[in-house]
Amino acid sequence: MLYVTVIKCPYFTKFQLTIETVHRADNGQSDNVHGLSKGQLATRDVEIVDIASSARDYWSYVVSSSNTDLSKFTSAKTGRGPLLEGWQDKSKPVMTAYKLVTIDAPYWGFGYRIENALLLGERALFLESHRNCFAWIDEWFGLTVEQIRELEQQSDSLKEIQHSCELLYP
Secondary structure, eight states: OEEEEEEEETTEEEEEEEEEEEEESSSSOOOOTTOOOHHHHHHOOOOOOOTTOOOOOHHHHHHOOOOOOTTTOOOTTTOOOOOOTTHHHHOSSOOEEEEEEEEEOOOTTTHHHHHHHHHHHHHHHHHHHHHHHHHTHHHHTTOOHHHHHHHHHHOOHHHHHHHHHHHHOO
């Protein structure tokens, strides 16, 4: 199944950020899961984002709030972990979220800089959210779809963000 997220900005009407996500029960070895053309394949950059990596960059410090060291974490409910060197090939089950990020910022002089900054920020967000997904496994593992939907409805964070955006950009 393909999940698509499109983000636009009211003040930069030509700007668009698109994230297409495909999940596969593999260790990151699938080729061209998004069905790209030869031309698109030639221009894409593939980046492996390892949730167990302790490497940090500027954006990781800005986005990150997690203090869990996945090289020392073990789930009480599932027994999964710790995520040590080569965990992708040793762990079962394992899932890869293949994300295709397309940024269109056709603004002369600064569009390229916007694209690069956003790509680095997206990478940090992906890393943090997927780290948390694994670190919080004992909180969600075994829940039914109905229970997960109930938790989503209780979460006001998305509504707060949307409201803030509406206040800033009416």
